[in-house]
Amino acid sequence: MPLSQQSSQSRPIYLDYHSTTPTDPRVATQMLHYMTTVFGNASSIDHTYGDEAEQAVSQAATHIANLIGSSAKEIIFTSGATESINLALQGFVRLHHSNTSKIPRLAVSPVEHKAVLDTCNTLAKKGLAEIINLQVDSQGRLDLDYLENTCKNGISLLCIMAANNEIGTIYPIQNIGQIAQTYRIPFLCDASQAVGKIPINFHDWGITYLAISAHKLYGPKGSGALVVRKKYPLEPILWGGGHQNGMRSGTLNVPGIVGLGEACRLRQLEMADDENAIASSRDKLQTLLQDSITDVVINGDTTHRLAGNLHISIPDIPNSAVIARIRSQLAISTGSACTSGVETPSHVLRSINLSDNLIEGALRIGLGKFTTDTEISQAAEILSTAVSKIRQAIDGN
Numbered sequence: 001m002p003l004s005q006q007s008s009q010s011r012p013i014y015l016d017y018h019s020t021t022p023t024d025p026r027v028a029t030q031m032l033h034y035m036t037t038v039f040g041n042a043s044s045i046d047h048t049y050g051d052e053a054e055q056a057v058s059q060a061a062t063h064i065a066n067l068i069g070s071s072a073k074e075i076i077f078t079s080g081a082t083e084s085i086n087l088a089l090q091g092f093v094r095l096h097h098s099n100t101s102k103i104p105r106l107a108v109s110p111v112e113h114k115a116v117l118d119t120c121n122t123l124a125k126k127g128l129a130e131i132i133n134l135q136v137d138s139q140g141r142l143d144l145d146y147l148e149n150t151c152k153n154g155i156s157l158l159c160i161m162a163a164n165n166e167i168g169t170i171y172p173i174q175n176i177g178q179i180a181q182t183y184r185i186p187f188l189c190d191a192s193q194a195v196g197k198i199p200i201n202f203h204d205w206g207i208t209y210l211a212i213s214a215h216k217l218y219g220p221k222g223s224g225a226l227v228v229r230k231k232y233p234l235e236p237i238l239w240g241g242g243h244q245n246g247m248r249s250g251t252l253n254v255p256g257i258v259g260l261g262e263a264c265r266l267r268q269l270e271m272a273d274d275e276n277a278i279a280s281s282r283d284k285l286q287t288l289l290q291d292s293i294t295d296v297v298i299n300g301d302t303t304h305r306l307a308g309n310l311h312i313s314i315p316d317i318p319n320s321a322v323i324a325r326i327r328s329q330l331a332i333s334t335g336s337a338c339t340s341g342v343e344t345p346s347h348v349l350r351s352i353n354l355s356d357n358l359i360e361g362a363l364r365i366g367l368g369k370f371t372t373d374t375e376i377s378q379a380a381e382i383l384s385t386a387v388s389k390i391r392q393a394i395d396g397n
Contacts, residue, residue: 020216027218061261080213080221085226106157107134109134109161110134112160113165278368284376307367319334334363
């Protein structure tokens with residue numbers, strides 16, 4: 001069912017799918033069942049309510065594993081990718097310090113999500129880790145030769161996302177994993193924007209730790225997972241019951257886990273067709289905007305980007321002015337939603353050396369499987385009209 005049919009006609013057109021996706025109604029139906037009927041605690045072993053909940057968690061793990069090419073036993077359930085990333089980074093560093101006196105060296109892409117960058121920077125400030133910055137070009141693509149030389153010189157952990165949450169650039173994770181394996185370096189991949197949108201193969205691609213968020217693939221907020229390769233343990237960052245083999249204590253969010261599992265099951269069945277359709281809609285919107293806003297700039301790698309990603313800059317038109325005019329009609333963003341509403345220049349756009357003029361005019365548009373052709377045409381009209389009126393106002397002054 002199109003998102004527009006689920007809400008009143010007065011609602012703005014939603015094109016911020018990188019921030020969050022609406023929960024698939026089929027996922028929500030499954031979750032409701034596990035909130036109201038099969039509501040047991042998955043750790044309760046003395047009655048059937050607990051058995052049913054535990055079985056649901058096990059089934060969800062299987063659905064996730066099938067989508068990403070891992071074992072169900074390698075999945076640790078969390079509250080989302082931010083917690084998963086913190087568990088991987090902090091857990092790795094803590095375990096490293098318990099085994100050796102050497103400071104671990106973490107090689108990190110400069111365009112990573114803030115969950116990675118802020119955690120790494122905090123560890124560095126505390127003297128617990130050394131950060132090695134990798135290099136990207138003007139389209140956000142990694143310099144693989146520089147990456148391999150960095151690995152050759154000796155690092156403890158490699159941190160690279162599968163797809164960028166702002167400009168949509170998709171990274172060659174299979175090649176990166178091969179480099180990591182060659183030099184026997186553990187590899188943390190933030191795949192929150194990629195899982196359910198592009199193929200991922202955890203085992204075959206040499207990934208050691210993989211972070212997932214349900215709400216990026218039509219599942220619920222507050223549910224995610226960290227996939228941990230066997231024989232690569234982590235020091236826990238939460239204690240209190242020894243749940244999930246001691247890796248992450250806390251009562252399991254059974255409805256959220258069921259939602260994540262069901263979302264993964266549906267993506268495995270529907271991803272290829274959905275993403276092809278989304279890419280076609282994205283290309284249509286891009287063409288409409290290029291026809292109506294002749295100086296619009298498309299940011300990122302247009303040959304290797306997420307199907308639903310359209311990141312643009314409009315020179316000499318502040319993005320804040322655009323948002324102010326369209327926010328009641330069209331939901332798009334000026335950047336990542338990871339900084340809790342704090343308006344600061346995008347570290348991603350800074351890292352790809354975008355000019356100040358283009359950064360100030362940058363807009364992130366995210367399409368999804370509920371986006372309709374009518375909404376695409378309307379969005380292009382809304383955005384181009386707003387830009388035209390802003391130009392007239394600027395010229396009038």
